[in-house]
Amino acid sequence: MHALAPRQGGTYCDGTLGGAGHALLIAQALGPSGHLIGIDRDLVAHRAAREVLAAAPCNVTLLHGTFGDVETLLAAAGIARVDGFLLDVGVSSPQLDHAERGFSFMHAGPIDMRMDPSSGPTALDLIKTSSEHELSNILRDYGEERYARRIAQMLQAAAAADALHTTLDVAKICVEAIPKKDQAKSHIHAATRTFQGLRIAVNRELEQLERFLEAFPRLLAPRGRCAIISFHSLEDRLVKHAFRDLAWASSLPQNTRPRQASVPPRCARS
Numbered sequence: 001m002h003a004l005a006p007r008q009g010g011t012y013c014d015g016t017l018g019g020a021g022h023a024l025l026i027a028q029a030l031g032p033s034g035h036l037i038g039i040d041r042d043l044v045a046h047r048a049a050r051e052v053l054a055a056a057p058c059n060v061t062l063l064h065g066t067f068g069d070v071e072t073l074l075a076a077a078g079i080a081r082v083d084g085f086l087l088d089v090g091v092s093s094p095q096l097d098h099a100e101r102g103f104s105f106m107h108a109g110p111i112d113m114r115m116d117p118s119s120g121p122t123a124l125d126l127i128k129t130s131s132e133h134e135l136s137n138i139l140r141d142y143g144e145e146r147y148a149r150r151i152a153q154m155l156q157a158a159a160a161a162d163a164l165h166t167t168l169d170v171a172k173i174c175v176e177a178i179p180k181k182d183q184a185k186s187h188i189h190a191a192t193r194t195f196q197g198l199r200i201a202v203n204r205e206l207e208q209l210e211r212f213l214e215a216f217p218r219l220l221a222p223r224g225r226c227a228i229i230s231f232h233s234l235e236d237r238l239v240k241h242a243f244r245d246l247a248w249a250s251s252l253p254q255n256t257r258p259r260q261a262s263v264p265p266r267c268a269r270s
Helices: 021-030 043-052 067-076 093-097 123-129 132-141 148-160 167-177 180-185 192-203 205-219 233-250
Strands: 011-014 035-040 059-064 082-088 220-229
Touching (some): 011 021, 021 043, 035 043, 035 067, 043 059, 043 093, 067 082, 123 132, 132 148, 132 192, 148 167, 167 192, 205 233
Parallel strands (some): 011 035, 011 082, 082 220
């Protein structure tokens, strides 16, 4: 909130609405003449956010979609510019807490992992339809999993044998695939990286972030701000590179600035 510094009467967009924790703080800062736009692809989050924002002191507009489509979503809502954007990227706590969403390896649930359960292939679909090479790349590039190839082989063998039914089945394979000595040295569960890789691929999270980073400078009003919370190196790299390029572009004389600072292509593989 300190970085975003919402101004009273301004128009602000929370691109990852979730449970509306950030959105409520923004709304309280805007006052009756302000406008808060909340975007989320998860309709469960929308229901929770409506309750939280019912008594918000400003005008509130909730939009169903992903922040990667922010330009289209705002245009459809008749909003040309905003004074600030906030993103808190990645999975949200309620999605992890509810086993039926398929994000958690601690409780049995469907192998789903879709942030929008109404559309797109599930994580199980991804495992079944990807080649071993493609699945291995997903786990390595998006999950930064050292044993990606072994896990991919075991997941696809289990799927072919109709032995993948719940998230616990996936987690068990990860535990079996990673040497015990490596698990003993790690501070995270053996399935953490695999679940991260599958989730990012299912929801096309890095693609959505790239699209947002390309679009948001066109949508910011003068003196506007964009604040992004990221949690792992893949997201962090994209955001820092984009902000660096925007800072470089803004330092040039007005008549020599590029029309749009470039966002570097995804560089997930180290």
